[in-house]
Amino acid sequence: MVDVTLVAVVEARLSGSIFLSGLQASTTLAEPVRFTWPETGLLLVCVVVSAALFFWRFAPILRTILHSKKDTDFSLHPLGRRVWDFVWEVLCQAKVIKQRPLPGLAHAFVFWGFLAFALVSLNHLANGVRLGFLPPDSYVGKFYFVFAGVWALLVAVSIAGLFVRRFFVRPIWLGTKVSYESGFIAFLIFLLMVSYLAAFFVADGGAAVKVLWWTHTLALLIFLPLIPHTKHLHLILSPLTVFLKRDGFSKIPPLSGDEDFGLVAGKDLTQLISLQVYSCVECGRCTEHCPASTTGKVLNPKEIILGARNYLNEFGPTSDVALLTDARVESPDNPAKKYMSMEAAFECTTCGSCEYQCPVGIQHVPIIVGLRRGATNTGAWEDTYGTKLFLALEKNGNALGLSAGERDKFIQKQGFPIFDGSQEYCLWLGCMGGYDPKGREIIADFARVMNYLGTTFGVLKKEKCTGDPARRLGNDLVFQTMAEFGLKALETAKVQKIVAICPHCVRTISNDWREYGIAPEIEHHSEFMARHKDRLPKQNSGESIVYHDPCYLGRYQEVYEEPRQIVSLAGDLVEAARSHERSFCCGAGGGLAFLGEERGERVSHVRAKELSDTGAQVVGTACPFCNTMFRDALSAVSEAPPQLLDIAQLTARALPPVIASESAS
């Protein structure tokens, strides 16, 4: 909606340029020929002053980053991935354009223009010291300067459009404060381009050319020292940030040593984190898609990053002052207190929307989980529900706090075989599959599907939680206990392949458990069923089914098509307004299903409304947590709510009924 205005502005500018045709336009860039020695001297002085100012402002930032704690788990390899990300995200500006197409394209033009201008700027300054290397009437010069001219036009138009967007249209994600320095820098860029283009219209060697030359040079030299103290630092840092990103999505680094409890104080911020927070361009894309921020919670991912940056500026990278403001002594220079509060940190569902599309490579989730670790591992976090969850995991080994005997009863009732090495798969029940009524229904239906397909499976005799909620809430003690127990149980039972109905289990077992050992390969039941889709019945129900991408299956594991293939077997697939990597969280992740929400709108209600607004008759889910969250949410937001079914249930409903004597095996 916002971006249509930009198109109108572009059109206006193009039509305006026709008026310039009254002037004499030459295809050769005019160049000042004679620089007097005083002029060259003045130029050198300006360059030195500009460079000095730049370094004077940049050095403390560089020092802060270099003096931060080293990342112990960092490795340059796989190098190929890093190079690819750099090419795709920085050079091709893929994330910048994809997530906000029109402003993204405008920014991409400005960036590409900067790159195209590299030689121009160099030659420009070289001229001033009589070392010009690219004569405008040479073969290369003729082509290059016109080429750069085209870019200059694109840049000028783009930057003007972006200026209008920021200062007149004012999208809320850019923040409510008017940034005068952004405006000034936009003006400088515009001036740089216009002063370049104007040189096509003036005579060689005249006074006008000199004026233009000095305008261009001064604009450049004033721009340089402005870079470090503004978000324009991303010009220098973000290519590095994207290249050096932690390998893996939402990758929580292992704790290093006995004194490491997570991000407690400034001295725990690592070099990668420092680099990332200084690269933030304050674009607000993270906030725009955050389920907490958009439903009235305190948490704002952008403000967490900027809060960490302000902290580093105020206290430095070796400080003992607490990062979370609850434990911090008040400082008059410390703005945005509420954003770095414990309350904000514990409102995150770890959906990953922020990190997934950050164009400068900031990885928000490890930072937020790091802050949570600092609070939970030290006992600073006192929350009734959080404590209840940790005690339940400690005592009963499952997140629901039910007796382990309940799972045994369920297994007996269903007649599931115990895994003994003779079956192909170990069916991992998980907390929801083992103890929750709806989760159990999904397991029962998936077991029916596996029996129908003739796939042998067994369940573990004793199974504890994978530790996912503890991991996301920052409790490394409980997580370690759960992970080590699980790894041992799988190893003892000699499991080779696991299938699970819960994306949280799949992600935690295949990825987070690596800190303590390698688990057997595990896949989600959508991947399993999709592989066998040719043997599953095709239903001609004519029912419209809207599929909701779970965060931990979609963004976390990039599994988008397999569940859709299953849904298409059961009815007509419908997409929600936000789907695939843009899917909106159900609100259960990050331990939030156990903590509950205290303020604002319920995340589950917002998403449920979005799903029911598609008019679909059925909501298809692939995660028992999403299923649970939508169960009451759908009835709350709709008079005639759609049916809610997991993809296993959608598949099993078309299978021939099982005779009682066959089900007990």
Add this chain to the structure above:
Amino acid sequence: MKILVAIKQVPERDAQIHVASDGKWIDESDLNYTINEPDAYALEEALQLKEKNGGEVVVLCAGPERVTSTLREALAKGADRAIHIEADDLAERDTLGVAQMLADAVKAEAPDLILTGLQSDDLGLGQTGVVLAELLGMPHATIIMQVEVVGSGLKAKRELEDGWFQHVEMPLPALLTIQSGGNKLRYATLMGIKKAKTKETKTISAAVAAAAPAITLERVYLPEKQKKTEMLTGTPAEVAGQLVEKLKFEVRVI
């Protein structure tokens, strides 16, 4: 203020219990152990008192090698020191025997206050704390929900039946047996576990060998289910009449 917390390690609450082959106790193989729940609340109360009034919290546990894990958890939650009374013969001791063992260790520590859970999750006798107080010659109160240090003594809130409470005051040193649910338990943290490694755990053996127990456990068995159901038929008036007959002459309650 030095607070000593006497804790017991018991089988996990949802463990599948089987009677041992000799019928005298339960089969202890394949069982997981944990802290007795009322003792966990006693520990929490001790930690909160320490946070309010300063001092030291010492945990004491008698049992075989496996109880050291429960002691470590207590240290991780915030206790300062642990004492392990090595004893493999708990099953052969009666309450007096156990209390004597504990009393010997307590005397050496001379604490200002002793807290322990009001009963254990496995035997549920509810006697050990009381007998221990008597052996030490200390005033005691049981089923405590809240403790407050007042001057050189304390004030405690006891839970009675039917929603009634009683407040008692007593001088220190004293012993209190704590009821579950009085406080919110804290979770063990990574920092706590790491600190626990540096805290002292002293191992001692029972000072006196177990005397012949005054009470022995003869037999352990699962409740035998007997289902005797008689269905009365007829009109409501007829059934009522039959019921009154049975209540009068067979069951003899009216």
